[in-house]
Amino acid sequence: MPKYYFHYRTEDALIRDDKGSEHPNIEAAEQTAAEMGRAIIEKVAGEGGEMDAPRSIEITDASGEDLLYVVFWAGPDIGDGSASPIEPATVH
Template identity: 80%
Template sequence: MPRYFFHYRTEEALIRDEAGSEHANLEAAEHNAAEMGRAIIERIAGEGGEMDAPRSIEITDATGQDLLYVVFWAGPKVGDGPASPVEPARLH
């Protein structure tokens, strides 16, 4: 199985995934990145952090080649509840 690396980018920093993880294909890696994005937004929301700043998970292969960017942020607050995660966007 191929190994993919999921680097987390904010406006201020790039946090590199040095270990990576194996996935059947790029589609499975993309699904993993989207789940990571949702978990990050939920954690930031729970901590009262900045919700509208764009963030991304940059997926690379073992050689460091960029394969896919999954961009995510929380959507606008509607009503009395918290902001909700926006469906991750796929960029090539």
């Protein structure tokens, strides 16, 4: 099973995943990255952090080749003044 690495990028930093994890395919890795993004946004919201800053999970293979970026942020729902997570967008 292929190993994928999930690097977390903010406007200020890149936190590299040095361990990686195995997934059957890139679609499964993308799902994991989307779940990670949702968890990060929920944690930031719970801590009162900046909600509108873009963040991404950059998925690479074992050789370091970029495979996929999952970009995510939180913003207000239409018609609602509170910030809540929105579905991650992917860039292939």
